[in-house]
Structure formats: structure tokens, C-alpha cells
Amino acid sequence: MMGSHSVLVFSLLLISSVIFVSSFDTSFADKVIGVSTGFEDSTILELKNNRGNTASIDTVRIWLSGENEFKSFKTENGWMGKNTPQGVIVFTSQTEIDPGQSVKFGIKTIENNPVINWKALDSKGEIISSASTTVTKSEISENKPELNQPKIVTIKESSNFRFIPEKPASNSYFRVVGEDFVPNQSLDFYIANELKESVKVDSDGKILFTSKLPAILNDERTEFVLRDSGGNEKTLSIRIPQLENREIADVIKLSLGNTPQEAKRGDVITLDGMATPNTTLTITSKDNNGNILAIDTIQVRFDGKWTYDNLISPELDLGMISIEIDDGKGKALRNVEVISAKLINISGTETSIEAGESITFEGTAIPNQEMSIIIEDAINTEIFSRTVSVGESGLVNFNVEIPRGSVEGTYILSAFQGNESGITTFGVGQEPEPILIVRPTKLNFASDEMINVEIQGPVNSQVAIILIDSADREKLSDTLNLGPDGKEVYKIKSNDLPNGSFTLNAKRGESSGSAVFTIGLTTGSGAISIQTTRDDYKQGEQILILGSTGAINVLLDITISDSNGKIIKKIETFSDRFGVFKVDNFRIPLDATVGKWNVNAKSGGNFKDVEFSVSGENNELxxxxxxxxxxxxxxxxxxxxxxxxxxxxxxxxxxxxxxxxxxxxxxxxxxxxxxxxxxxxxxxxxxxxxxxxxxxxxxxxxxxxxx
Structure with a gap:
């Protein structure tokens, strides 16, 4: 005996397993689809009235197979249920279920995983469809759905979809591409009122799937519909040309030629291969999480050959991407590693050496252009500088001997060619430790310009940022997550800061780094004074240049030239709020020419020179x-x-x-x-x-x- 049955909302412990089993089909068996979900003794039966149906569901009758019995039942709002002595529950409603709509009923049974027999009838009592459903699998779900929960809306006003090719041919495969749907929800795809596919929206709100158009005998306009469980629809209507009696080209299995294993941001990868002539290929790029980056289509040539230039976006995150070629019948897949687009990529053949030993560096640089090399030790003192010739191949290979008695720790090698630079680290007396390298893209920024500071450190690490002004007052604090290559650009709006000089400090654990930049400084210093702390230096020694300007907070260019007039180094600097400046980051190269060297300090129309002598051996080869x-x-x-x-x-x-x-x-x-x-x-x-x-x-x- 069953108690009274209210139409209040109740929650069933359910699973996410869904099955459809047809048993005693009628001639209308495909007009209504039955789906059941269940957990333990609780089951929800959902009946979907097919869009292609012409009848509306007025009454539903359900009964169980075997010795199983109903314990209780629940209905959606607007429906009433009655359990008969014969063990049949009859559900009726004043609101019929029209084509394209669905209804759910909840039941509890004595035995788990029941076989539910059902009939759907119209208002005249005639059977629309009858079948049975079986719950074949039970798994606990953390999200227990409610019987009367609101319909899930997957389609938004801005949702849209299209076909590849744009106008599918009769009796052919085609791709459906859509975007701006509600992520991780389901959609049904209909062709001419016939359900063809049930698809799930990606986490980024996009859909991509393959379907097949049936044979069209006449030039018919065909309706394509995407529909969510709430009844919302997006529709396309296209006239499909009649299937012609023509010779079909030989079918050629899709193939993809060789592709590079890695590519730089901004590179173009040429893809080519073979496929069935005059067919359409869909090319989809995805990141390593499966998110779609780009979708494009191309036409296969009459001879079965195809080619496509795939641009690696300059904004793409570093790491693995996949490129998929699809002809509707088969797929070809390639994985490509996206690497940095830096033009200078140099690293040591060993991660660490002992003081007094040599270390070999190799890599690539800009061809046919000299490269300047600077090495700083663990206490940020420049210990080595020289120039390296780079040939037509761009390949670089050179040795550096670290003097005996050098301090132990992590050393930094910086390489420069024009505006391009590259950085690598190595250890002396120990393995290199993770360090932070902080460098602004330039010294001075305009007062309305975005400030870009490049930060390099351990991959995927979080860095604490503090910005202080010239009076040591904190202006901002923040955190920054470094990318998979250990690099990131930190951006600061200059209009949020006054003119002057600033120091950005970055810290992660025991590692730290800092960089100085200025905002809104100009040239025009007034009188300049400049001197070196000594008059004579030897090859390989570091020099200290001191000076002052008549005006405070002005920009200067320092140019150091050898005895032959060749410019060895240019340094951008500035005078501080007291009008003082210094250069302490230049070391005379070990292979420097001996003689009188010159230092020129210039700011606008003001300039001053000072000379010093370089001595040392200058043997001929x-x-x-x-x-x-x-x-x-x-x-x-x-x-x-x-x-x-x-x-x-x-x-x-x-x-x-x-x-x-x-x-x-x-x-x-x-x-x-x-x-x-x-x-x-x-x-x-x-x-x-x-x-x-x-x-x-x-x-x-x-x-x-x-x-």
C-alpha cells in the first residue's frame, strides 16, 4: 500500500550512468526516447518527445519487470500519479509534452536497478511509443540532482554555430563548430527534426563535432538545430543541392608529412600531405589542456595534395600544442613544442665547474653579428667580458676560464647583440641555485607609458614584488607567477607614479633580484663633471666612473672607446636627486688593446670627456x-x-x-x-x-x- 503522493521537490541519490534499452518496440518506437538514471533503490525515468514527432504526450504508464515492486514515486510540477492494484503507475497532466520537450518521474523500488516498462500516450489514449529501460551501472555521484531542478540552459543569446564546409553536400560528412555556449553542458543536434548527435560543450564554451547529412533527393532546404534541455534553440536553414550522378574521385587516406618538433612564437609551420581530392579538411589547434586555440578549413586540390601554413601565435604560452587534421573520416595528429622566440639562446655544456677550470658555452645567436659577453660572479661583480664573432650559421661555441680563487656560487652570463639579449647561469664550486634576474626593457619610460620589467627565475614559481622610490618609500607590492619557461613580464602603469627613479625588488625564498628604472626624466644636464678613480688600468680590471650634473634627475649616455677609437660599450644612466651619477658595471676586456681609452658623458647638448690608460701584454698572433x-x-x-x-x-x-x-x-x-x-x-x-x-x-x- 502506498501513501499519499505530493508534487513537492525531492532529491534522489543518483548516478551519472545513462542507458537506453528498447524492448517491445511499436511502430512509433523512435518517437519517444526513454533514459533512466539511478542509485541504489532510487531511479529517475526521463522521457524525451522527439522533435520529429507529431504527437504530444498526455499520459505515461510505467510498471516493473519481475518480482520488483514500487515503494514510492514523485512527479514533476503539474503532473499527478496514481498507483493501480495491478502495479501500474499512471501519470497524467493538464500540460502535454510537445515534440522537443521532456518529462521526468522519480521512483523508489524494493530491488535496485529496476527494469522499467513504459508507455507514452496521446490525449486520445493512443500509444505514441512504448519500450523499457534498465539501469545497468550504479556509481555514487557527489552532485545528487533533484527531480524538479530548473532546466539547464546551455544556449545563450550570443551562442552561434557554423559548418565546415559552409554548405555540406548531400550524403556527406561535415564538421559543426560553435562558440559562446555555457561550458560543460549538453546539447542535442537535429537535422530535419531527426536527432543526430548529443554533444557536450568544452570548458571554454566551444563545440566541435562531426555529423553526416542524409541523401537529399531534391534541392531541399534543410533545418539544422542545436537544442538544450531547457528547450532553447539555435537554428540554421540551408538549401542542400540535389545529389548528382557524377564520378566520385578515388578515396585517398588522409596523411600528414613531416613537421618540426619545436617552433618559436611567431613562426609559421607548413603542413602538407594527401587526402581525397576536392574534399574539405578541418585543422584544429589545441593547448596541452585540450582547449581549442584555432580552427580553420582548407580544400584538398584535384590531385589529392594539400598544404597549410600554421602560424604559431606570438601570444601563445610556452609548452606543447597539438595540431589535428580531420577529413570527417580519419584524423592526423602532430604535437609541437612552442619555445621562446629569443634570438640569443646560449647555455653551458656543464651546469657547474671548479674555480680555475674552463666552461664551454654553445647555442645560437644572430648570424654575422658580433656578440658581447659579460659574466658576473655570485656577488654581482663583473669578472669577464669579451666579444665573440658569430658566423653565417648563427652557431656559437666558446670557452671561458674562471680564475683560481673566484668566489663560489651562481654565476650569470649575459650576451648582447644590438637590442637582443640572452641570459644563462652556471655554478662555480657548487650547482647553480635558483636565482631571480630582473631587468626593465629600457631605462627611462614616459609618464604615460606602460613600464615593462622582465623577470626570470624558477619555472612556474611565484615571486613577491615590491617597488620603492628614490627616498626608499614603498609605492606598491604584488605577486607574479612565472610561466613554464621561468619568464614573465611585469607591467606597471607609469601614470600611477611621479617622475623620478624607482627600484623594483623581486623575491622568492632566499632568491632575490632588483632593477632600477626611471619615469619622465629628460636630457639637458647643464655642466657635467666626470672622472675615473684611477688613471691607469690593466686588461681585465674593473673601473669606476664618477660624475655629477648641473641639473638633477637627468638622463646621460656614457660611451667608452678604446685606443683605436672603437666603441667598446654604451651605458645609459641618470643623475639622482642630488645630481650625482656613477658607472660601476664595466670591466676592461681581457683582450683589450693597450693605450689611451676615452669616456664620454653626454646629456642633450652637454658633454664631457675623460681619458685613462690601459696597459698589458699585446702579443701578436x-x-x-x-x-x-x-x-x-x-x-x-x-x-x-x-x-x-x-x-x-x-x-x-x-x-x-x-x-x-x-x-x-x-x-x-x-x-x-x-x-x-x-x-x-x-x-x-x-x-x-x-x-x-x-x-x-x-x-x-x-x-x-x-x-
């Missing part, structure tokens, strides 16, 4: 062999001196007719000396040979004979 006469297949010892410090020395051997026999490349020591061996080929003819040495700045030669 030399090459030697251990003797003057050799036999074939003998080892020849080569030595030399006077090379640019740690430079690559190229040695070439020529015969008497000037034909090159062999070429060797070795790296000079920090004192300019070099040493190697060459085995004379056994088939070399007797005669006089010449050997040349070139360190990129000068060259020399010597001769020897083979008997």
Missing part, C-alpha cells in the same frame, strides 16, 4: 711547429700564442699549389696560448706546405716540408 721537416703518417705538434683570449683559432694546411689539405679548430687558453696535433696523411706527396692560424681578429702562418 704566432704559430709554431715542433720541427721543420716531417715524414708522411707522422704526428706534427702545433703550438702558438698571442691569440685573442679564449678565442677559437682556425688552423688550415695548404699544399704548394694553395689547395687546402685539412682544417683544425681549437680554443685558446685565457693567456692566448693554444696547442694541438695533426697526423700527416700517409698518401701526402713530398714538398713544401703552409700552415695558417686565424683567431678572428688577426692571422699568421708558417711553413714546413714533407719528405
Amino acid at each position: 704566432q704559430i709554431f711547429t715542433d720541427k721543420s721537416n716531417y715524414n708522411t703518417n707522422e704526428l706534427l705538434n702545433i703550438s702558438g700564442s698571442g691569440a685573442r683570449l679564449s678565442a677559437t683559432v682556425t688552423i688550415k694546411i695548404f699544399d704548394s699549389e694553395g689547395i687546402k689539405i685539412d682544417e683544425l679548430n681549437i680554443t685558446a687558453k685565457s693567456n692566448g696560448e693554444y696547442l694541438t696535433m695533426w697526423q700527416i696523411p700517409a698518401d701526402l706527396e713530398s714538398g713544401e706546405y703552409e700552415m695558417t692560424a686565424d683567431d678572428g681578429a688577426s692571422n699568421t702562418s708558417t711553413k714546413f716540408t714533407i719528405s
Whole structure:
């Protein structure tokens, strides 16, 4: 015996497993779809009246198979239920369920996972559809749905969808692409009132799926509908041309040629391959979380070949992306690693060395352009600087010897070519520790300009930011999350700050870094005074330049030139609120030319020069062999001196007719000396040979004979 049955909302403990089982079908069996969800003894039966149906549901009858019995039931608002002595529950309503709508009934049974038999009838009592449903799987769900919960709205006013190709052909596959739907909800897709697909919206509100158009016998206008559970719809109506009796091109399996394993931001990757002629391909790019980045379509040529230029967006996050090619029948997939677009990428072949040892650096840089190298030790003192020649290939390889007695810790190598720069770290006496490198994109920013400060540190780490002014007053504090490459640009609105100089401090655990920038400073300093703390320096020594300006808070350009007038370094700086400036971050290169050097300080139309002397050894490049006469297949010892410090020395051997026999490349020591061996080929003819040495700045030669 059942008690009274109210129409109040009640919550069932349910699962998310959904099945559809047809048993004794009628001729109308596809007009209504039955779906059941359940947990333990509770089940919800949902009946969906197909959009293609012409009848409305007025009455629903349900009964159980086997020895199972009903314990209780609940209905949606507006429906009434009655349990008959025969074990049949009859549900009726004054509001019929029209095509495209649905209704839910909740029941509790003596046995779990019941087989529910049901009939849907119209207002005349005629059967629209009858079938049975079975709950085949039970899993606890944390979100227990309610019977009378509001209809889920998936379609918004701004939701939209389109087809690929734009006008699908009769009896062919096509892609449906949509956006701006409510994320993670479901939609039904109808073609000419026939349910074709049930799809789920992505987490970013987009949909992408494949469907097939049935054969169209006449030029018919066909309606395509996306519908959510709340009855909201988005519709497209397209006239589909009649299927022509024409020769169908040979079917070619979709293929994709070779693609690069990595690409830089802003690069263009060319994709190509084969597919069925005159068909449409859909190209979809996704990030490593599966979110769609871009969708495009192309047409396969008449000969089955296709090609597509895929742009790697300059704004794309670093990491893995996938590129999927789809012809409606098959897919081809490639993964590409998006890397930094920095033009200078250099790293050490070892992560750490001991003081007194040499470390090799290799990588890529801008071809055919000299590169300046600076190394700072663990206490931020510049210990090394030199220039490196970069050839046509852009490949870089050079050695640096760290002097004995150098402090232990993490060292920073900075490389510069024009406005481009690159940074890498290595350890001396220990493995390098995570550090923070902080650098503004320029020294001075306009008062209405966005300030960009580049910060590099451990990947995916959080950094604390503090900005202070020249009077050590805190102006802001913030946190910043570094990206998967350990790099990020911190932005500050300059119009929120007064003119002057500022220091940005970044800190993460024990690691910290800082950088200075200015806002709204101008040139025009008045009288400039400048001096070096000494008159004489040796190669490799650090110099200190001090000065003052007649006006405070002004910009200056400091230019340092060697004894030949060649500009060695340009430094942007400024005078502080007391009119004082200093330059303490320049070290004379180890391979510097000796003689009188010049420092020029300039601000607008004001300038001042000061000179200092650079002394040290300035030996010419030399090459030697251990003797003057050799036999074939003998080892020849080569030595030399006077090379640019740690430079690559190229040695070439020529015969008497000037034909090159062999070429060797070795790296000079920090004192300019070099040493190697060459085995004379056994088939070399007797005669006089010449050997040349070139360190990129000068060259020399010597001769020897083979008997």
C-alpha cells in the first residue's frame, strides 16, 4: 500500500550512468526516447518527445519487470500519479509534452536497478511509443540532482554555430563548430527534426563535432538545430543541392608529412600531405589542456595534395600544442613544442665547474653579428667580458676560464647583440641555485607609458614584488607567477607614479633580484663633471666612473672607446636627486688593446670627456711547429700564442699549389696560448706546405716540408 503522493521537490541519490534499452518496440518506437538514471533503490525515468514527432504526450504508464515492486514515486510540477492494484503507475497532466520537450518521474523500488516498462500516450489514449529501460551501472555521484531542478540552459543569446564546409553536400560528412555556449553542458543536434548527435560543450564554451547529412533527393532546404534541455534553440536553414550522378574521385587516406618538433612564437609551420581530392579538411589547434586555440578549413586540390601554413601565435604560452587534421573520416595528429622566440639562446655544456677550470658555452645567436659577453660572479661583480664573432650559421661555441680563487656560487652570463639579449647561469664550486634576474626593457619610460620589467627565475614559481622610490618609500607590492619557461613580464602603469627613479625588488625564498628604472626624466644636464678613480688600468680590471650634473634627475649616455677609437660599450644612466651619477658595471676586456681609452658623458647638448690608460701584454698572433721537416703518417705538434683570449683559432694546411689539405679548430687558453696535433696523411706527396692560424681578429702562418 502506498501513501499519499505530493508534487513537492525531492532529491534522489543518483548516478551519472545513462542507458537506453528498447524492448517491445511499436511502430512509433523512435518517437519517444526513454533514459533512466539511478542509485541504489532510487531511479529517475526521463522521457524525451522527439522533435520529429507529431504527437504530444498526455499520459505515461510505467510498471516493473519481475518480482520488483514500487515503494514510492514523485512527479514533476503539474503532473499527478496514481498507483493501480495491478502495479501500474499512471501519470497524467493538464500540460502535454510537445515534440522537443521532456518529462521526468522519480521512483523508489524494493530491488535496485529496476527494469522499467513504459508507455507514452496521446490525449486520445493512443500509444505514441512504448519500450523499457534498465539501469545497468550504479556509481555514487557527489552532485545528487533533484527531480524538479530548473532546466539547464546551455544556449545563450550570443551562442552561434557554423559548418565546415559552409554548405555540406548531400550524403556527406561535415564538421559543426560553435562558440559562446555555457561550458560543460549538453546539447542535442537535429537535422530535419531527426536527432543526430548529443554533444557536450568544452570548458571554454566551444563545440566541435562531426555529423553526416542524409541523401537529399531534391534541392531541399534543410533545418539544422542545436537544442538544450531547457528547450532553447539555435537554428540554421540551408538549401542542400540535389545529389548528382557524377564520378566520385578515388578515396585517398588522409596523411600528414613531416613537421618540426619545436617552433618559436611567431613562426609559421607548413603542413602538407594527401587526402581525397576536392574534399574539405578541418585543422584544429589545441593547448596541452585540450582547449581549442584555432580552427580553420582548407580544400584538398584535384590531385589529392594539400598544404597549410600554421602560424604559431606570438601570444601563445610556452609548452606543447597539438595540431589535428580531420577529413570527417580519419584524423592526423602532430604535437609541437612552442619555445621562446629569443634570438640569443646560449647555455653551458656543464651546469657547474671548479674555480680555475674552463666552461664551454654553445647555442645560437644572430648570424654575422658580433656578440658581447659579460659574466658576473655570485656577488654581482663583473669578472669577464669579451666579444665573440658569430658566423653565417648563427652557431656559437666558446670557452671561458674562471680564475683560481673566484668566489663560489651562481654565476650569470649575459650576451648582447644590438637590442637582443640572452641570459644563462652556471655554478662555480657548487650547482647553480635558483636565482631571480630582473631587468626593465629600457631605462627611462614616459609618464604615460606602460613600464615593462622582465623577470626570470624558477619555472612556474611565484615571486613577491615590491617597488620603492628614490627616498626608499614603498609605492606598491604584488605577486607574479612565472610561466613554464621561468619568464614573465611585469607591467606597471607609469601614470600611477611621479617622475623620478624607482627600484623594483623581486623575491622568492632566499632568491632575490632588483632593477632600477626611471619615469619622465629628460636630457639637458647643464655642466657635467666626470672622472675615473684611477688613471691607469690593466686588461681585465674593473673601473669606476664618477660624475655629477648641473641639473638633477637627468638622463646621460656614457660611451667608452678604446685606443683605436672603437666603441667598446654604451651605458645609459641618470643623475639622482642630488645630481650625482656613477658607472660601476664595466670591466676592461681581457683582450683589450693597450693605450689611451676615452669616456664620454653626454646629456642633450652637454658633454664631457675623460681619458685613462690601459696597459698589458699585446702579443701578436704566432704559430709554431715542433720541427721543420716531417715524414708522411707522422704526428706534427702545433703550438702558438698571442691569440685573442679564449678565442677559437682556425688552423688550415695548404699544399704548394694553395689547395687546402685539412682544417683544425681549437680554443685558446685565457693567456692566448693554444696547442694541438695533426697526423700527416700517409698518401701526402713530398714538398713544401703552409700552415695558417686565424683567431678572428688577426692571422699568421708558417711553413714546413714533407719528405
